[in-house]
Amino acid sequence: MREIQIETSPEVYSRSQKESREYEDVLVVGQPTQISLAHLAPSEDAIISFKVQGELEIYSHTNQLIEPQISVPLKQLPTIILLARTFSDRLNDRSLTVIFQDETGHQYQIQLKLTCLRICLDADADRDGIIEENNPHKGEWKWGINGHGAILCVKTDRDIVHSSSSPYDEKPLQISNISGLSFIIVRHVGLKPLPIGYEVNLSVDPNIAQRICIYDELDAAGYELIGAKKTTAKIRETDRDILLAIRGLSYPDVDFDGLVEITLNLTKDKENIYSDRVVFRVAPWMMTPNTLAPITVFVSRLSKGDNEEFIEELRKVVGKANAQLDPVPFEFHKDDPWMRDEIEIGYTQAPGKYLHVVLDSPRDRGLDRFAKRKLLGSDFGYVIRKSRYSVTKLDSFGNLEVSPPVTVKGVNYPFGRLIFGGTRPDIIQNPRRKLKVLRDFFFAQKIQAPFEIFSDWLSVGHIDEFMTFVPAPNSLGFKMLLASPDKCYTILHRLQNEGHSQALLRQGKQLYKKPADISVAEVLNNEELARQNQSYQEHINWNREVLKQELGLAEEDIIDIPALFQDDGDGRAETFFPNMVNMIVLQQHLAIPKPFGPQINNQCQFEADVRAVLEPLGLVCHFIDDWDPYFRGGGEIHCGTNTSRQPFAQKWWEIEPKFFNPS
Numbered sequence: 001m002r003e004i005q006i007e008t009s010p011e012v013y014s015r016s017q018k019e020s021r022e023y024e025d026v027l028v029v030g031q032p033t034q035i036s037l038a039h040l041a042p043s044e045d046a047i048i049s050f051k052v053q054g055e056l057e058i059y060s061h062t063n064q065l066i067e068p069q070i071s072v073p074l075k076q077l078p079t080i081i082l083l084a085r086t087f088s089d090r091l092n093d094r095s096l097t098v099i100f101q102d103e104t105g106h107q108y109q110i111q112l113k114l115t116c117l118r119i120c121l122d123a124d125a126d127r128d129g130i131i132e133e134n135n136p137h138k139g140e141w142k143w144g145i146n147g148h149g150a151i152l153c154v155k156t157d158r159d160i161v162h163s164s165s166s167p168y169d170e171k172p173l174q175i176s177n178i179s180g181l182s183f184i185i186v187r188h189v190g191l192k193p194l195p196i197g198y199e200v201n202l203s204v205d206p207n208i209a210q211r212i213c214i215y216d217e218l219d220a221a222g223y224e225l226i227g228a229k230k231t232t233a234k235i236r237e238t239d240r241d242i243l244l245a246i247r248g249l250s251y252p253d254v255d256f257d258g259l260v261e262i263t264l265n266l267t268k269d270k271e272n273i274y275s276d277r278v279v280f281r282v283a284p285w286m287m288t289p290n291t292l293a294p295i296t297v298f299v300s301r302l303s304k305g306d307n308e309e310f311i312e313e314l315r316k317v318v319g320k321a322n323a324q325l326d327p328v329p330f331e332f333h334k335d336d337p338w339m340r341d342e343i344e345i346g347y348t349q350a351p352g353k354y355l356h357v358v359l360d361s362p363r364d365r366g367l368d369r370f371a372k373r374k375l376l377g378s379d380f381g382y383v384i385r386k387s388r389y390s391v392t393k394l395d396s397f398g399n400l401e402v403s404p405p406v407t408v409k410g411v412n413y414p415f416g417r418l419i420f421g422g423t424r425p426d427i428i429q430n431p432r433r434k435l436k437v438l439r440d441f442f443f444a445q446k447i448q449a450p451f452e453i454f455s456d457w458l459s460v461g462h463i464d465e466f467m468t469f470v471p472a473p474n475s476l477g478f479k480m481l482l483a484s485p486d487k488c489y490t491i492l493h494r495l496q497n498e499g500h501s502q503a504l505l506r507q508g509k510q511l512y513k514k515p516a517d518i519s520v521a522e523v524l525n526n527e528e529l530a531r532q533n534q535s536y537q538e539h540i541n542w543n544r545e546v547l548k549q550e551l552g553l554a555e556e557d558i559i560d561i562p563a564l565f566q567d568d569g570d571g572r573a574e575t576f577f578p579n580m581v582n583m584i585v586l587q588q589h590l591a592i593p594k595p596f597g598p599q600i601n602n603q604c605q606f607e608a609d610v611r612a613v614l615e616p617l618g619l620v621c622h623f624i625d626d627w628d629p630y631f632r633g634g635g636e637i638h639c640g641t642n643t644s645r646q647p648f649a650q651k652w653w654e655i656e657p658k659f660f661n662p663s
Contacts, residue, residue, distance in 0.1 A: 001081075002274065003034040006110065020109040024092060026195060027084045028266060028274045029118040030134075032059070037098065038078040040110055046074045047101045054094035056114070057083045074100075084116040087190035091115050115195050117238075120187035121202075121264035123150035123278040127653060129352035131185050139277045141259060145654040151350040152212070152260055152280040154248035154357070155180035155381055180348075180355045180381065181245045184214075184278060186264060189238035197269045200235040202226060202244075208260050211250035211282075216242075235264075248282050251383055254440035258282040283348045284445035284652060285357055285383060287402035288645035289416050290469045290585035291478050294323040297584065298642045300337050300367070301327040306629045307337065307640075314591055314641070317622045321586035323643075332374045336366025338635055339642040340464070341396035343371050347647050348381065356644055357381040362435065363396045385437040392432040394421055398462035398639050399434065399455055402448060404469055404478040408552035414650055417551065418448045421455025421463040427539075428456045429571070447652050451550045457539045459568040464582055464638045465575065466540055466563070467547070471588065472617045476557060479617065480547065482540060483563035483581045485533035491562055491605055495520050495598055503598035503605075506577055509627055520598055529566060529576075536565045536573050559613050562595075562606050574634065578626060580610055582636035584643060590614065593636040594623040 004025050027033055037048060050058060050068040058066040059081040066080065084094065092113040100108045125135035125148050141149030189200055202214065204226055214226040214233070225233040225244065235242065252258035260280040266273045297318050299311060311327055318325040328339075336342070344359045356379060358371040376382050393399075403416040420442065423431035433456075442450040455463045466483040495503055505523065506516035523529065547553060564576035578593035597606030604623075611621050630640045 001032055001034050002028075003036065004082075004112070006035070006040060006112070019107065020111060022111045022113060024113045024115075024195070026198060026266075026268070026273070027082060027094075027114050027116045029084055029087050029116055029120075029190075031274060032081045032083050034079055034081050035098075035112075036079050037074060040098065041074050041100050042102050042108055044074060045103055047071050048074055048077060049099045049101075051097040051099070052095070054114075055084060055086050055116075056094045056096060057085070058096070059083065071101075082114075084114070086116065087118040087188070088116045089191055091191070091195060115190070117190040117194070117198075117266060118187055119189065119200065119264055119266045119274050119276045121262065121276045121278050122185045122187060123182070123262075123280065124351060125150055125278070127151060127351045131183060133187065139261075139279055141279050141281050143653065144656050147653065150182065150278060150280045151283050151653060152182045152246055152248045153180045153283050153348050153350045153353055153355060153381075154251050154285075154383065155355065156247065156249050156383075180353055180378075181247055182280065182350060182353075184244050184246060184262065186235055186242040186244065188241050189235070192237070192239035194238060198273075199267050200238055201232050201265045201267060202235060203232040203263050203265060205261065206231050207256075211248070211256060212260055213247045213249060214262070215245040215247070246280070250282070251285050251441070252282055252444040252446070254444055256282075256444070258284070258444075281653075283350050284447050285346050285348055285359060285441075286415060286445065286447055286647075286652065287344060287346045287400075287418060288647065289402045289404045289478075291404040291471045292645040292648065294318075294321055294586045295644045295646060296324045296326050297586070298326050298328055298339055298644075299640060300333040300335070300339055301329060302335055302337060302629065303330045310624060310626055310630075313622075313624045314637075317589050317591045317624070318586060320620070320622075321589045323586055328370060328374060332367070332370045334366035337629055337633065337640050338365075338396070338398070339367065339370075340398045340639050341462075341635075342367035343642060344397040344400055345642055345644045349647060349652065351651075354647055355379065355381050357383060359397070360384040361395055361397050362386045362391045362438075364391070385435070385441050387435045387437045389435060391435065393459075393461045394423075394432045394434045394455065395438060396462065398460070398464045398635070401463055401467070401469075403480075403551050404471075404476070406476070406551045406553075408550065412655075413449055414655055415448050415648055415652065418442050418450035419463060419467075419547075419550075420450065420452055421461060422452040423456035424454050424542075427454075432456050432461060447655070451546075453543045453546050454539060457536065457573055458565075459570070459572040459574045460634055461572075462639070465579055466543070466581060468581055468583060468585065468638070470585055470590065470614065470617070470619060474557070476553075480551070480553060480558050481561050481581050482544060482558055483579060484540065484560035485537045485564055487560040487609070488562035488564045488606075489524075489530070489533070491609060492520050492524055492598075495600070495605060496524060500598060500600055503600060505598055506596045507599065509596060511632065523564075529564075532567050532573070533565060561613075562597075562609055575631070575636075577606075578631045579636050580606065582638040584638050584641050586643070588618055589620050589622060591637050591641075592621055592623050593631065594625045594627075596627070 049071040052068045094114040096112045098110045125138035137148035209231045263277045265275045315325045399421045401419045425431045472479040501521035504517045509516040561581045565573040566576045568574040583592040595606040597604045
């Protein structure tokens, strides 16, 4: 509690001096302020009484309301507490006169002229999209559906703290760019100008100033008040409410917990008199699983028309899923077909705000400028993480997935869990691992509790080469698909036993400028290929057990999809025929790489097996020829496309901390 300091001296009480003294000070509306009467009285036996002008309340140190007309011994009231509930519209519109009477009946008066100011900074603390006045919980943040604390979205084309780009320039805020912004209100302080020596300032910690921008009113120039170069701003218009816009620049990360505290200070001669504050949490970046509805599917339209037929076949499937296909022109990709590897389209959300956000990988090939040049806008944000360390294939986003919502050992993950591929140094001689800056970023978002599995056994090193999720009418709402060499060999052995050993895989296709045709018998007689796939199956089985444990899955929640791999010449695996698990999921419609398996009665046996296990789930299998250029280039349909999806219906701020996985 603040105490008003009134300087006195013994001379004040001599008969030769004035019998009344005047002082001026300021009260903050709603904030009790203490005055020591014992310090002011001529003697400890004095009797005191009061006169009050204007709206002003007097309380004892026991919080008892004091009526001004009473007279009491000083010993009963050594201190008083003043409280104003309204602010002034002119200087010194309130006063308190304290009358001291000594044992001789002589009276001394001290008059305190007061100006009452309001210091009130407000945000949407109850998360209903409305900035209410003086919410009691605005200065703290609590998770849960009954929690409180404001939310701030990141709305930027780069992350100033974690980017090599130049610092954020002080540019006007355009009205067209306010869709993802949050707001605070500096409430009407009282009067203008303020008493001499007093100022109202907005301030943030220097570290936080690197991560946000606060702009002045939108009907003015819209220039930056607070940012990386300025941590304090004077509030000049104190006789009206002021709406300020806040733009987040930095997502939570290893060095930033996402909490942003903004303080409004009343100072007298640069000394702080009183402060009010609001606390925001920066909304996390979130991934969307296959079980959410698609909006747009992006694919590079290659310059020589190499994938034109593929695009038209894909368009049919996308249309059936009530989504839109967006073929991207050459100038945005320079014939880089691997749309999935370059970016991941997630989202961020605050009350009343929803924004797609592209996470740009450090891969930086032909599609490097696609996100900024084609996607970034009022409905698309952007974030990137780069490192001084060398990028590997594991840093591409084919090596990043998110499960649908799961419950694991009683812990609910309502937004699923992030999954990314890593290494096993006990198996891989020259191990690769996803960059630490990426891993740190994933864990710092907190909401989707990441974990790592083993993908370094693959040449490309991406988990989408051996796993995906599809919707299913079971208690989970999905099933997990895993590539399975064992399942493939089971089918091939069955065909051989049925007399189809000369049926061809990859019939009519070219590979390495040679016919790719190979018979069932040739595959089964290739002992080296069998040995390799036994090893690859062991790697998949190891991942299978980790995925079951981390996602709370049982065997009946997993479907094996026939697949075959071969050594890439450097000790890692590449696919032997188009990899069906590398599909895109568009509601119940699945766009699956056509595997070119053995044909029996004009029916591909690999396709038949997949239909048999997926169509009973209500799924529709669309097999698309992606041999040129995707399969021959080392990827498939999932690698060559990217999909924006609807957000989760549940809001991330409504969950409880128990859902978090320690990072």
